[in-house]
Amino acid sequence: MSALMGLSLVSVAVSPVWAQAKPKSKAERVAPDIKLAPEVEAAKLRDAALKSNEAYAFVSHLTTRFGARPAGSDSERNSAVWAAEELKKMGFDNVRIDTFPLALWQRGAESLEITGPFAQKMVVTALGGSGATPPEGVTGEAAIFETYQDFTTSTADLKGKIVVILQPTVRTQTGVGYGVNSGSMRRQGPEAAKARGAIGYVMRSLGTEDHRFAHTGATRFLGDEGLAALAISPPDAEQFERLLKLQREGKAGPLTLKMVSTPKFLGNGTSQNVIAEIKGRNRPNEIITIGGHLDSWDLGTGATDDGAGVAITMAAAKVMIDHKMRPERTVRVVFWGSEEVSQPGDKGLSGATAYAEKYAVAGSNETHIAAAESDFGADVVYSLSLPKASDETFKAKLGNVLYPLNIYTDRADSTGGGPDTGPLKNKDVPVFDLQQNGTDYFDVHHTVDDVLERIDPKKMDQNVAAWAATVWMIANTSVTFAPNPK
Amino acid sequence: MSALMGLSLVSVAVSPVWAQAKPKSKAERVAPDIKLAPEVEAAKLRDAALKSNEAYAFVSHLTTRFGARPAGSDSERNSAVWAAEELKKMGFDNVRIDTFPLALWQRGAESLEITGPFAQKMVVTALGGSGATPPEGVTGEAAIFETYQDFTTSTADLKGKIVVILQPTVRTQTGVGYGVNSGSMRRQGPEAAKARGAIGYVMRSLGTEDHRFAHTGATRFLGDEGLAALAISPPDAEQFERLLKLQREGKAGPLTLKMVSTPKFLGNGTSQNVIAEIKGRNRPNEIITIGGHLDSWDLGTGATDDGAGVAITMAAAKVMIDHKMRPERTVRVVFWGSEEVSQPGDKGLSGATAYAEKYAVAGSNETHIAAAESDFGADVVYSLSLPKASDETFKAKLGNVLYPLNIYTDRADSTGGGPDTGPLKNKDVPVFDLQQNGTDYFDVHHTVDDVLERIDPKKMDQNVAAWAATVWMIANTSVTFAPNPK
Numbered sequence: 028m029s030a031l032m033g034l035s036l037v038s039v040a041v042s043p044v045w046a047q048a049k050p051k052s053k054a055e056r057v058a059p060d061i062k063l064a065p066e067v068e069a070a071k072l073r074d075a076a077l078k079s080n081e082a083y084a085f086v087s088h089l090t091t092r093f094g095a096r097p098a099g100s101d102s103e104r105n106s107a108v109w110a111a112e113e114l115k116k117m118g119f120d121n122v123r124i125d126t127f128p129l130a131l132w133q134r135g136a137e138s139l140e141i142t143g144p145f146a147q148k149m150v151v152t153a154l155g156g157s158g159a160t161p162p163e164g165v166t167g168e169a170a171i172f173e174t175y176q177d178f179t180t181s182t183a184d185l186k187g188k189i190v191v192i193l194q195p196t197v198r199t200q201t202g203v204g205y206g207v208n209s210g211s212m213r214r215q216g217p218e219a220a221k222a223r224g225a226i227g228y229v230m231r232s233l234g235t236e237d238h239r240f241a242h243t244g245a246t247r248f249l250g251d252e253g254l255a256a257l258a259i260s261p262p263d264a265e266q267f268e269r270l271l272k273l274q275r276e277g278k279a280g281p282l283t284l285k286m287v288s289t290p291k292f293l294g295n296g297t298s299q300n301v302i303a304e305i306k307g308r309n310r311p312n313e314i315i316t317i318g319g320h321l322d323s324w325d326l327g328t329g330a331t332d333d334g335a336g337v338a339i340t341m342a343a344a345k346v347m348i349d350h351k352m353r354p355e356r357t358v359r360v361v362f363w364g365s366e367e368v369s370q371p372g373d374k375g376l377s378g379a380t381a382y383a384e385k386y387a388v389a390g391s392n393e394t395h396i397a398a399a400e401s402d403f404g405a406d407v408v409y410s411l412s413l414p415k416a417s418d419e420t421f422k423a424k425l426g427n428v429l430y431p432l433n434i435y436t437d438r439a440d441s442t443g444g445g446p447d448t449g450p451l452k453n454k455d456v457p458v459f460d461l462q463q464n465g466t467d468y469f470d471v472h473h474t475v476d477d478v479l480e481r482i483d484p485k486k487m488d489q490n491v492a493a494w495a496a497t498v499w500m501i502a503n504t505s506v507t508f509a510p511n512p513k
Numbered sequence: 514m515s516a517l518m519g520l521s522l523v524s525v526a527v528s529p530v531w532a533q534a535k536p537k538s539k540a541e542r543v544a545p546d547i548k549l550a551p552e553v554e555a556a557k558l559r560d561a562a563l564k565s566n567e568a569y570a571f572v573s574h575l576t577t578r579f580g581a582r583p584a585g586s587d588s589e590r591n592s593a594v595w596a597a598e599e600l601k602k603m604g605f606d607n608v609r610i611d612t613f614p615l616a617l618w619q620r621g622a623e624s625l626e627i628t629g630p631f632a633q634k635m636v637v638t639a640l641g642g643s644g645a646t647p648p649e650g651v652t653g654e655a656a657i658f659e660t661y662q663d664f665t666t667s668t669a670d671l672k673g674k675i676v677v678i679l680q681p682t683v684r685t686q687t688g689v690g691y692g693v694n695s696g697s698m699r700r701q702g703p704e705a706a707k708a709r710g711a712i713g714y715v716m717r718s719l720g721t722e723d724h725r726f727a728h729t730g731a732t733r734f735l736g737d738e739g740l741a742a743l744a745i746s747p748p749d750a751e752q753f754e755r756l757l758k759l760q761r762e763g764k765a766g767p768l769t770l771k772m773v774s775t776p777k778f779l780g781n782g783t784s785q786n787v788i789a790e791i792k793g794r795n796r797p798n799e800i801i802t803i804g805g806h807l808d809s810w811d812l813g814t815g816a817t818d819d820g821a822g823v824a825i826t827m828a829a830a831k832v833m834i835d836h837k838m839r840p841e842r843t844v845r846v847v848f849w850g851s852e853e854v855s856q857p858g859d860k861g862l863s864g865a866t867a868y869a870e871k872y873a874v875a876g877s878n879e880t881h882i883a884a885a886e887s888d889f890g891a892d893v894v895y896s897l898s899l900p901k902a903s904d905e906t907f908k909a910k911l912g913n914v915l916y917p918l919n920i921y922t923d924r925a926d927s928t929g930g931g932p933d934t935g936p937l938k939n940k941d942v943p944v945f946d947l948q949q950n951g952t953d954y955f956d957v958h959h960t961v962d963d964v965l966e967r968i969d970p971k972k973m974d975q976n977v978a979a980w981a982a983t984v985w986m987i988a989n990t991s992v993t994f995a996p997n998p999k
Contacts, residue, residue, distance in 0.1 A: 091755040094633025102632065146588065147580025147814070150961055238724065239813070239962040262964040266814075269577040327725070328633070328752075475636055476725040478748045 065503040066424045068352065069496040073428060075346050076492035082342035083484035086335055090328035090479050097325040098365035099131045099296040106321055107299045110362055114341070118348045119303035119360070127381035129365050131296045132156050132248065134325055135289030139229060139257055142166065143283045145270055150260040152241035152326060153288045156369040157217060158253030164287035165226045171271050175212040179219065186224035189284045192216060193264045198235040202403065202465040208233050214247050221254040227286040228256040231264035236470035239263070243324050243473045248369035255288040298322065298364035300378050305344055307357040307502065315501050316359050316398040317343070317494065320366035320378065320447055327477030331468070335482060336401035337362045343494030354502035356396060363447040376449055383450035395456040397501055397508055400445025401490065405482040406464040408493040412437040414457035414508035421506045428496045432489055441511055457508035461493050551989040552910045554838060555982040559914060561832050562978035568828035569970035572821055576814035576965050583811040584851035585617045585782040592807055593785045596848055600827070604834045605789035605846070613867035615851050617782045618642050618734065620811055621775030625715060625743055628652065629769045631756055636746040638727035638812065639774045642855040643703060644739030650773035651712045657757050661698045665705065672710035675770045678702060679750050684721040688889065688951040694719050700733050707740040713772040714742040717750035722956035725749070729810050729959045734855035741774040784808065784850035786864045791830055793843040793988065801987050802845050802884040803829070803980065806852035806864065806933055813963030817954070821968060822887035823848045829980030840988035842882060849933040862935055869936035881942040883987055883994055886931025887976065891968040892950040894979040898923040900943035900994035907992045914982045918975055927997060943994035947979050
């Protein structure tokens with residue numbers, strides 16, 4: 028990459044027709060660079076982005092000023108207002124905030140103690156959307172299962188017991204080791220335990236590190252019907268494993284636990300999406316949606332989840348503005364609200380749903396060319412995947428621009444696009460992925476330790492470069508994609 | 514080291530006079546190996562220790578069964594009773610528990626919030642022995658100082674303010690980066706802030722990592738007169754630094770903080786030292802005291818501070834028992850109680866003081882040859898330092914036994930011996946050091962993350978080998994040492 032970083036952009040004062048109209052805003056004064064092949068321009072943006080530092084500065088301000096930004100909180104709202112102001116100052120077009128309703132969940136007191144025979148306190152955090160114990164807590168014998176499968180297949184009597192599941196999360200580059208646990212063990216576990224008479228649910232955090240951080244994350248939201256559910260830190264789960272071994276060796280009787288968790292459902296509130304654009308100079312109704320989510324869990328400051336994503340995608344668009352390069356199609360940056368939380372009726376992704384239902388609907392004058400979210404931390408991008416049956420020439424040209432960033436083009440089609448593009452996918456919008464290295468992502472995911480210190484600014488810049496180049500290529504060609512499989 | 518690990522001990526059935534008396538206990542049945550030069554025997558013990566695994570097994574049981582062991586707690590007491598039973602089973606002589614009184618301090622609720630203009634919660638822990646706020650907390654403007662020196666030299670009005678000190682702890686191999694902060698910033702800081710009218714004291718944790726763990730530790734114990742004092746995690750201190758920068762750039766007014774900390778003084782209780790010996794076969798009244806401390810802070814399970822130290826020194830003695838090698842002098846292993854906490858009247862080290870005052874006193878028939886504590890984690894030993902003006906031949910022979918463990922003999926004299934040897938030093942008992950690599954020790958020191966997962970069993974075995982060889986050499990020669998400078 029170092030050889031490329033010596034290049035600089037040449038701005039030439041050529042004013043095409045679209046730029047001769049009376050300027051209305053800073054963004055509208057943006058003039059395009061001299062007309063070159065899109066891949067040449069994309070390479071220039073890529074190299075400029077590598078030196079921009081904008082993403083790190085943005086996520087630093089965001090996390091320093093607002094700390095945690097739980098869905099529907101004042102902090103999330105204040106950060107949205109601030110972000111919209113910043114986006115305006117940067118020269119984005121049509122900056123606006125769309126609000127939408129959501130149900131509010133708030134953490135209460137929470138603790139887990141082994142009361143006998145090996146009395147000690149554990150490090151815990153309640154699962155988002157989980158139910159409550161009475162204020163004084165519940166006490167019961169631990170029913171310990173080494174895997175979720177052991178729990179679901181066991182016929183043990185769980186009445187009056189506290190279920191403890193010790194299944195670990197496997198470290199992988201793609202994050203699949205997390206994915207295989209989150210839907211079952213975290214989402215369905217508490218409900219399944221309650222159905223069998225358990226009075227509490229405790230699970231090993233979905234985390235890959237062995238430090239004493241508990242990882243929260245959404246479980247199915249059942250309101251007052253939900254069971255109290257806590258995640259314990261990985262070392263606490265290993266402590267349970269050793270205690271289980273003592274039990275099996277006949278060196279100890281059953282463990283008794285005392286569990287307290289008093290979250291509250293606060294009724295309905297609002298959250299919001301922040302939307303900003305670089306309006307396309309030729310085909311402004313053809314939309315490429317990129318972004319991240321502005322909300323975070325309430326424990327850390329949401330630096331990697333997902334301050335990084337909003338900062339990376341914002342900065343990728345901003346490098347176009349800063350270099351007076353207006354794309355042919357409209358590049359729209361969305362900071363979705365409320366990605367993290369479950370909602371009643373087994374729903375979630377309220378912000379993404381509100382966005383898709385407002386913009387990607389029949390009768391709208393918008394054509395949604397493609398969408399993608401950055402929501403997997405701040406480590407480097409290592410592969411691009413495009414929608415099914417993408418144009419091979421386009422793919423090759425874009426791949427060529429990304430290789431110097433150490434990114435290959437995957438032979439497989441995009442399967443994701445990021446959580447907040449889900450509702451768009453359901454409306455046939457094609458999605459693509461700039462896949463990040465997630466090897467260490469679940470070390471801090473959803474913990475108090477998700478703070479600015481976890482971000483390497485140089486790696487962020489590599490992300491920005493990849494996004495700037497990719498989005499420019501899509502926005503300045505006539506490429507269209509087939510809808511992804513839903 | 515691997516070449517040495519192939520050696521094995523040869524036990525020869527030679528029964529000297531002392532072993533022909535009627536056996537009274539398992540330990541007393543121990544028979545010495547064939548009489549070889551002490552350095553040859555020490556090398557054999559060293560190599561046996563490298564394969565023993567006893568230390569890790571012990572600290573695993575200790576931390577799994579008892580979790581945190583705060584000074585004076587049931588957990589500390591129960592762990593002492595368990596440890597004494599284990600030591601008896603292993604074959605130690607004269608296993609006993611000495612109790613002593615101490616004042617009890619117990620953590621309460623604790624929190625710190627920035628309430629404006631950048632509302633957010635910090636990760637905190639109360640300093641041990643610190644005072645309390647009212648239950649509803651105190652609210653005040655933050656008086657932020659980048660260093661402790663800035664705080665002491667500033668003439669700023671602190672009346673009604675909450676002092677925040679951001680001085681970092683420098684990572685060093687010896688731990689001196691911690692030492693320069695603990696006496697001033699942690700011990701004296703709250704008292705100095707109170708004298709100037711402050712209503713609370715907040716300091717950057719004495720920790721070298723940048724993860725979101727707050728580190729506790731003793732401050733001066735002033736009972737109800739003490740000021741409430743919290744340590745914030747290193748990333749929270751960096752958050753304050755960024756906020757201070759915004760203030761200085763005129764982008765924000767003063768920060769307002771809300772601080773809650775409600776520890777209690779529970780009056781007097783008791784703690785205890787666990788003592789076990791391998792009685793010397795020729796000079797049983799000549800004592801070498803080694804050990805660690807059994808108490809821990811209340812946050813983690815005290816695996817590295819100081820489960821490791823008790824396990825290492827116990828295992829070093831046990832390898833002698835297991836190989837039927839009884840030393841000429843008595844090797845005494847002490848698990849001191851209550852090392853961590855301050856006491857009224859600016860005292861501390863209650864267990865170590867009780868031990869020194871019982872055993873190292875005029876009129877006692879014991880001669881204390883040397884003492885040392887292992888209390889610096891579980892990383893490798895890299896140097897030996899002996900008392901001032903030690904016999905050069907002895908030093909050279911011992912050094913030669915330790916070099917294969919990657920340990921050099923320091924030209925400088927021992928300066929420490931470990932915290933719990935302090936009261937012995939004051940009674941002219943010479944002390945020595947097996948200095949551990951402390952580079953990473955303050956990453957987890959006094960945090961919830963001080964758990965078994967922080968220990969590498971192989972590194973522990975290297976410690977055990979160093980202690981076994983060193984103690985054997987002292988116990989089987991006629992070496993005597995001059996008292997260390999107090």
